[in-house]
Amino acid sequence: MSEIQHYLAPDHLDEALKAMADGDVTVLCGGTDLALQTESGLRKYANTLINIRRIDGLSEIDEEDGKIRIGALTTVTDIKENQVINELAPVLVAAADQFASDQIRNAASLGGNICNASPAGDMIIPLLVLDAVVELACWQDGGVQTRLVALNEFFTAPGKTVKRDHELLTAIIFDKPAADFVARFRKSGPRPALEISMVSVGIGGNLENGVFHNVRVALGAVAPTPLRARHVEAALEGKSLDAENIKAAVASAGEDATPIDDVRGSAWYRDHLVRVFIEEVLNDVLEQRN
């Protein structure tokens, strides 16, 4: 039995944020995570249940001023099929394509996946590679206030973020990648679509004359939160992408990844896969270039 006293499904952002002002609120979007977590008892409903699915203006994907802005309500299917994303950030499409099933993709929102903050967060990995920021909005001083948080600073622990209870994640923004930006996403499992990732790896950077700059390496499910693998990045940054440097990058993965044993897999296997995937993905980039 829920203790919900109020339910609303506002059409406008300010209406939603006003209702959320006291922070005693459960946000319903696609419902794919909320349904599971409340049924299992992991999460209890707050006083107010707010359905944000109908809020105007949060489902668009725009390219403006050298930035790509994805509304938080955009579904994983929307991302998979969006022309702008396919052209400019195909690594996001790769993750979307391997995200659960059609039925889940059609309902799950990007904002929801980020706020759920699973250590595995499939859509989060490519966004880290794209060095994205999230826009958080709240009602303050009689108006809508927003702030930006870098995605790699957004997560604090499994399921926990810096977003406050009265805030809503409204958009994900990243710089339009340059023409020489290459990126890859690789996820574990023979049936990637129906797995909560055992391991996922995202790598991206600008490849100019065989030298890798601005390298971003993101790992999922091998730490309490999705993270940027700083040691692996350092092993690649500013260096030419060749067999020796790839080997060094793989070797450094152990300093970033701290996987655990759990019901899905052992720490050994996760660590093993991280190395396999990093090597595989970098070799793929190398091969494509040649």
Added chain:
Amino acid sequence: MDQKVTAAAIEKTSLIGQRVKKPDAPDKATGKTRYINDMVLPQMLIGKILHAGRPHAEIVSIDVRAAEKLPGVHAVLTGKDAAGLKFGFVRDNVALKDKVRCEHDEVAAVAAETEEQAEQALRLIKVKYKDLPGIFSPEDGRKEGAALIHDNFPENKSLHFEFKHGDLAAAEAASDFIADNVFKVHHVTHCCMGTSCAIADFDNNGKLTIWSQTQYPYNYKMDLAPALGIHPGDIKVIQPPIGGAFGSKLDAYPYEPIAALLARKTGRPVKVMYTREEEFKSSPTRQPAVIHMRTGCTRDGTLTFRSADVLLDNGAYTSWGPTIPVVMMRTTSGHYRVPVIDFNAQAIYTNNPYAGSFRGYGNVQTTYATAQQMDMLAEQLDMDPIDFHLKNAQKSGETTPQKSFLRECALDDCLKTAAEATDYTKKHKQYSFAREQAGRYKKGIGLASSIHNAGGAKIHKSDGCGTILKVDDYARVTVITGASEIGQGIDAVISLIVSEELGVPLEHVSIVNNDSDIAPWDVGVHASRTTFIAGNGARRAAQQARTQILKAASGFVGIPATELDLRGGFVVQEQCGTRVIKLEKLLRQMHFHPKPELVMVTDYYEPNSEPEGADHISDHSAAYSHAVHIAEVTVDTYTGEVKVDKVTSAQDVGRVINRMGLEGQIEGGIAIGLGYVLSEEMKLENGMLQNPCFRDYKVITAPEMPELDLYFIESDCAEGPYGAKGASELPTIVIAPAIANAVYNATGIRFLDSPLTPEKVAQAIWEKQQAAERH
């Protein structure tokens, strides 16, 4: 007779071997079919069970007062309401427990008006437990001083089976090669899409009606009755459409008498239905086993002996699981020509979930061992595996050491067909050489076969099936059969057979098999027996009806019955097909006659087989059959993923009756077997299931299904209907070792323990590489 008889003759056609649609498919496709899970009865209450959630404990106290007071709650029951009402094969179980012996043990049950109320009531029940040391392996269970799980089963010993034939020591001495390995096969579960569900209602004469997913309605009464303290004859079993069974419904499980106890207490129908999480934790599993197997042969490739020492994890209670040695020994003694056998199996009680019956029933586990040892010996002999298999393959007319009479045996045909279709010998050699070379992806091809009952299995006092058939005044046929439809398609097979015999359209045949008050006895759906036995029963009944009809026709039209036939809804002249009289007209004539005659016939078909005796030496099935699988895989040596590219199956089916249905059974059986060997795994930690959901218990999904190439070898079984043999378990039995052998071919690594998950394969490959690098 004013009716003008048209001149159009009707040719003789046959449905046997054709593709026949399943009669209930349209309703299932439109969502019209009401499964037991969908049923709502007037005044029905919802029953929910409080599971212990711990593996081994004394129940110190239960306080149900708060639960009882909750609005909407009509009954709360605990162990005292089932005290003394022992049920189960060895009477070691009760519906509501006095002691906790496994995680899902049923400690209390509630009946309420809504599901929410029932769930809330469960939360209000206060139970005090005293945890006891848990036993989580049979090895621990039989140690000296181990805690006793049941007071009356000393040393935690459950069932024991053995079979010996010939001089083992002499055979060992005569062997040039012996494969000697310990195989460990694991817990998996059926994952029926329709979760377990029962609805019970007592009438005011004290008779119970139970709507059940049972696949053995008659003996089910016998097994359920003691849990309620009533007479089996006072139980009516109704079988609505169900969402799968695969053997899981071959015994009575606690949730069923619980539904009945709640119904009796409240005076209202009570429905108990599992959530998926409950289903994973509480369903009977496939029986896990530790199999120490040894197979010997001489230098020229002749098998000399096979011995198996089997340790079974009985789990907390005894259901079908620990009885699988009865079948395991048949595989041990009958899989290929083996002159000397030594089989021994012991089940030991533990606090793990307990096993029931699951498609393949012990043969899956045993063939995992026998078929891999065949592969190992072929390698030691440096012999083409096909030649080694052919050398030891039985021929028609042979008898196994347990007296299984292989009247029609097509094992060699199956082997040759599969090998040729896949170019097995060449690829096997090629991939063997390739595995030592560098490269991430390795291809492998693996061969396995097995033998299984195909004409029933007389493990009970009767292996028969009753049929009642009537043909009404509209020439519509009703077949009342004891055989249960669990999704496997016996409805299509019986319709086909009856249509064939009586020359009526398929759509004019209907099957009634879901009310134990109406339908005659059948021992149940198991042992791949239903097409064979219910099919024979239906055929015999239809033939009786046919004889009666043609005799009557002959009397009316003056043509000898031997010159008449039934085709397309008409009585016709056999030779030329000329229509003589419309069948429904004839039937009305028979009925509305001074000496009225209705067509209502009965049959009880007992197959020509011998009972399984205590010595296990008997021809316990009316037929046996074989299947050969050749699996082709690609192993990703980095991630350990095994991709199954293709499975070729050659199976002796005797005769194809419903081609489409038979294909579906083989395809589905292979899928279940693939899950078993590659990805399904119940992860138990101290008796507690860690992965009770589809997210973490990995069944085969559509993208993983390989290309299948199916060959049906028709050995024309003398006893089977139109020559058919039972078929549905072999595909699950044979695929697992075929995959294991293919992975060996690709990697040089033997996996004696199932499943071959990516992690396990990757780790084994990595360790092998590490070992190689050290040298």
Added chain:
Amino acid sequence: MMSLNKEINFKLNGRPVSVTVPVTMKTLSMLRDVLDLTGTKYACGEGECGACTIRLDGITVNSCLMYAVECDGRELVTIEGLKTEKALHPMQKAFVDHGAIQCGYCMPGMIMQADYLVENNPGLNREEIQRGLEGNVCRCTGYTKVLDAVTAVVESGE
């Protein structure tokens, strides 16, 4: 304890429906327990098996995870809404004709997803169909005849 209820109005299989549901109720429960449309099945309740697949404004979703209140103002189609008065829907007919149905419990969800797949992706090959059905678990058939049926529909161009 009283749960908060809300009246919602939506179109269901072409007809307007008005129903009051608890705000936490899922669409699957609403369909089965309130509206007595039991064609859509509960088989896991966790969005893992697809047996509860329905169409919401034309897209397929797992109704076990979709909050019923989200159906307000929208159009739902369930398995019961596919056939016409006179005939089975082509996808339903294909499943019947190709022997794709055994116990049938997963089939409503399978057919709904297959229909959506084909509608949005003309010219699918078998592998793409396999991927498209990755969220629908079947235990009886091994998917082979399901794939045959969907392939037949793709090829017939319907």
